[in-house]
Amino acid sequence: MKIENTKAQMRKGVLEFCILSVLKDEDAYVAEILDTLKDAKLLVVEGTIYPLLTRLKNAGLLNYRWEESTSGPPRKYYGLTETGKLFLNELNTTWSELQNAVNIVTNQKANKNE
Amino acid sequence: MNKTVNINLAGIFFHIDEDAYLKLQRYLDAIKRSFTDSQGRAEIIADIEARIAELFSERLLNERQVIGVKEVDEVISIMGQPEDYLVDDEIFEDEPQSSSTQTSRSSKKLFRDTDNSYIGGVSAGLAHYFGIDVIWIRLLLILLVIGAFGTGVLLYILLWILVPEAKTTAEKLMMTGEPVNISNIEKKIKDGFETVSETVSGVAKNVSDSVSDAAKKVDLKNQGSKIKSSSRTFFDTLADVIMFFFKLIAKFVGIILILAGAASLIALIIGLFSLSLTNVIPGVEFLENVNAGNSPLWLATLLVFFAFGIPFFFLFYLGLKILINNLKSIGKIAKFTLLGIWLISIIGISIIAINEASEHAFTERYIEKNPIRIKANDTLIVTVSENNLFRNKYNHNNEFKVKTNENGEKTIYMNDIFINVRSTTDSIATLQINKWADGKTYEKALARAEKIDFHFEVNDSNLILESFYSTLAKNKYSNQDVTIVLYLPVNSVVYFTKSTESFLNYRTHSNNIVSSDQVNHYLKIDHDRVICDTCDIEIEEDQDFEIEVDMPDVKINNQGIEVKNNGKSVLKVDENGFNAESENIKVKIDSTGINISSEAQPK
Numbered sequence: 207m208k209i210e211n212t213k214a215q216m217r218k219g220v221l222e223f224c225i226l227s228v229l230k231d232e233d234a235y236v237a238e239i240l241d242t243l244k245d246a247k248l249l250v251v252e253g254t255i256y257p258l259l260t261r262l263k264n265a266g267l268l269n270y271r272w273e274e275s276t277s278g279p280p281r282k283y284y285g286l287t288e289t290g291k292l293f294l295n296e297l298n299t300t301w302s303e304l305q306n307a308v309n310i311v312t313n314q315k316a317n318k319n320e
Numbered sequence: 321m322n323k324t325v326n327i328n329l330a331g332i333f334f335h336i337d338e339d340a341y342l343k344l345q346r347y348l349d350a351i352k353r354s355f356t357d358s359q360g361r362a363e364i365i366a367d368i369e370a371r372i373a374e375l376f377s378e379r380l381l382n383e384r385q386v387i388g389v390k391e392v393d394e395v396i397s398i399m400g401q402p403e404d405y406l407v408d409d410e411i412f413e414d415e416p417q418s419s420s421t422q423t424s425r426s427s428k429k430l431f432r433d434t435d436n437s438y439i440g441g442v443s444a445g446l447a448h449y450f451g452i453d454v455i456w457i458r459l460l461l462i463l464l465v466i467g468a469f470g471t472g473v474l475l476y477i478l479l480w481i482l483v484p485e486a487k488t489t490a491e492k493l494m495m496t497g498e499p500v501n502i503s504n505i506e507k508k509i510k511d512g513f514e515t516v517s518e519t520v521s522g523v524a525k526n527v528s529d530s531v532s533d534a535a536k537k538v539d540l541k542n543q544g545s546k547i548k549s550s551s552r553t554f555f556d557t558l559a560d561v562i563m564f565f566f567k568l569i570a571k572f573v574g575i576i577l578i579l580a581g582a583a584s585l586i587a588l589i590i591g592l593f594s595l596s597l598t599n600v601i602p603g604v605e606f607l608e609n610v611n612a613g614n615s616p617l618w619l620a621t622l623l624v625f626f627a628f629g630i631p632f633f634f635l636f637y638l639g640l641k642i643l644i645n646n647l648k649s650i651g652k653i654a655k656f657t658l659l660g661i662w663l664i665s666i667i668g669i670s671i672i673a674i675n676e677a678s679e680h681a682f683t684e685r686y687i688e689k690n691p692i693r694i695k696a697n698d699t700l701i702v703t704v705s706e707n708n709l710f711r712n713k714y715n716h717n718n719e720f721k722v723k724t725n726e727n728g729e730k731t732i733y734m735n736d737i738f739i740n741v742r743s744t745t746d747s748i749a750t751l752q753i754n755k756w757a758d759g760k761t762y763e764k765a766l767a768r769a770e771k772i773d774f775h776f777e778v779n780d781s782n783l784i785l786e787s788f789y790s791t792l793a794k795n796k797y798s799n800q801d802v803t804i805v806l807y808l809p810v811n812s813v814v815y816f817t818k819s820t821e822s823f824l825n826y827r828t829h830s831n832n833i834v835s836s837d838q839v840n841h842y843l844k845i846d847h848d849r850v851i852c853d854t855c856d857i858e859i860e861e862d863q864d865f866e867i868e869v870d871m872p873d874v875k876i877n878n879q880g881i882e883v884k885n886n887g888k889s890v891l892k893v894d895e896n897g898f899n900a901e902s903e904n905i906k907v908k909i910d911s912t913g914i915n916i917s918s919e920a921q922p923k
Binding site: 236237250251252253254256257259260261264275277278279280281282 | 329330331332351355360363364367368370371373374377378397398399400401402404405
């Protein structure tokens with residue numbers, strides 16, 4: 207088992223959740239989503255996001271509209287659908303539960319080690 | 321100096337160095353190969369290209385600048401290697417692939433190998449799947465084509481439709497059973513699937529690996545280095561063996577389903593083709609004439625074909641699905657269309673059946689009366705004319721034949737005729753012809769009955785009846801029936817020749833006073849009966865009879881008289897003569913004379 211793979215998997219496991227969260231308040235196009243994720247160091251390479259966006263869009267959680275760009279090709283602006291918002295709420299709950307659970311478990315480990 | 325290429329990325333125009341172009345192309349190809357169509361490949365690629373175009377645009381200072389290898393490398397490092405796309409997808413796979421890296425055997429799937437194909441790549445795909453050389457599969461298919469009346473062709477076409485083509489590199493790897501990881505994909509792309517032998521040997525290696533799995537475990541045990549795990553491997557092996565048998569049974573069931581489905585489909589298709597060639601097969605003519613409801617025959621055939629063929633097709637499909645994990649689904653639309661067609665066929669058949677049945681709702685009679693100049697004391701001789709149409713005139717049943725009559729019209733000939741004889745107090749004889757037929761309504765039945773042609777001839781004291789009746793084929797066969805009632809005046813004499821025997825009733829009853837036993841006799845008509853002077857005299861030979869006697873030792877029958885005592889015959893009178901035996905005397909009279917013998921009993 208490679209540490210790199212485990213790291214990558216942990217990161218990618220929450221990626222869906224993070225993408226939805228980025229789009230929670232306002233629509234964004236891929237580069238903007240990527241910037242946010244890259245700033246948070248969630249994403250190392252950009253390629254990962256494309257299949258993911260397509261998946262979310264096909265699942266009906268996202269929709270998009272085209273907008274012209276002055277500096278390049280037209281941009282796809284993604285936004286949450288109603289289903290996407292519900293989905294995000296669910297994930298939010300799960301995430302806080304998970305966070306809590308992980309905290310408890312890791313702290314216990316730390317206490318025992320001391 | 322470098323050659324440049326003009327490219328269009330997401331609608332934006334770029335100049336790009338040739339080597340950079342080739343690199344970019346390889347990169348995009350590698351990404352393309354790591355997706356399948358179902359994942360929305362085209363859309364993902366379009367998005368990626370758009371992003372690459374955007375990144376290029378950011379790096380260009382002016383429109384005349386050329387993109388070089390450096391820019392491409394930068395973009396690739398931003399976008400990530402092909403495995404970054406692929407691994408991502410595996411994580412988010414809806415159905416988690418359980419330890420796909422461990423079982424290389426189960427990850428092998430059936431695809432069509434179009435790289436090594438002659439026609440559709442079915443044989444090559446099967447060869448990969450079974451891990452044998454493609455030549456054997458092709459040989460088997462050819463044998464099936466020649467030996468089993470084209471079964472191979474049908475099988476091939478169905479597999480061609482149902483088995484997906486290995487398009488992406490991932491699918492090509494799955495086809496050969498190699499684990500799908502990025503190094504293998506890259507290797508494949510580099511190889512470009514040029515060498516067939518390599519993939520085939522790869523498959524062979526893979527199979528031999530998995531087959532010798534158990535053997536390896538035994539080896540490990542013998543080495544003694546892993547004694548601890550020996551019991552575990554034993555149970556693992558046992559579980560493997562049990563699983564293997566379960567799978568084997570499932571596959572066997574699948575094969576049976578496929579064979580049953582395919583055989584039925586072939587039979588139905590052959591049936592459909594032969595029926596569509598109307599008039600070639602004798603049965604069709606039968607159907608056409610029985611078809612009184614005038615339902616289109618081709619439609620009925622087609623409906624029957626669908627009604628039976630579709631369930632068999634699903635059976636076949638089910639069998640195939642058991643055998644092959646990744647069988648291409650025929651799709652919901654196709655499934656529901658087939659289901660719809662099936663339901664429509666069933667309904668259609670029901671409608672036709674009801675329509676046909678309603679043709680027999682009414683049975684009506686058309687009566688024709690013809691006086692015959694026969695008075696009391698006259699003799700009428702009734703004959704049925706010979707005909708070549710129904711060769712076996714004694715076999716008198718509902719059969720009918722279709723021939724062309726003298727006017728060149730198609731005509732149905734039938735011979736279901738009965739002759740009834742009744743007495744009448746009228747002075748003149750009457751020949752009444754009752755023509756019966758079925759129809760949807762009273763009028764139609766009557767009209768159809770009227771269209772029955774039946775001929776007879778009266779000539780002096782001879783009545784000659786035809787042995788068949790007919791109607792034009794366009795009137796259809798609908799239980800047409802002819803009953804002849806001959807009213808004869810009391811005291812007239814009738815003589816039925818042997819030819820009428822099969823048309824007369826077996827027994828006399830209230831409506832019929834002449835039975836088929838009374839042919840070849842002069843019968844005098846009385847009130848509701850006939851008087852036959854010659855009938856009783858003639859004793860039929862070979863007629864069995866037995867007189868019941870209350871004593872079990874006495875037997876009187878057509879053989880003679882026999883009296884038994886303690887199971888031994890003591891008195892016997894039969895065709896051989898007279899024979900009487902007691903304990904010590906024997907009397908025998910036969911063709912040799914009279915013989916009396918006594919036996920002196922020793923005392």
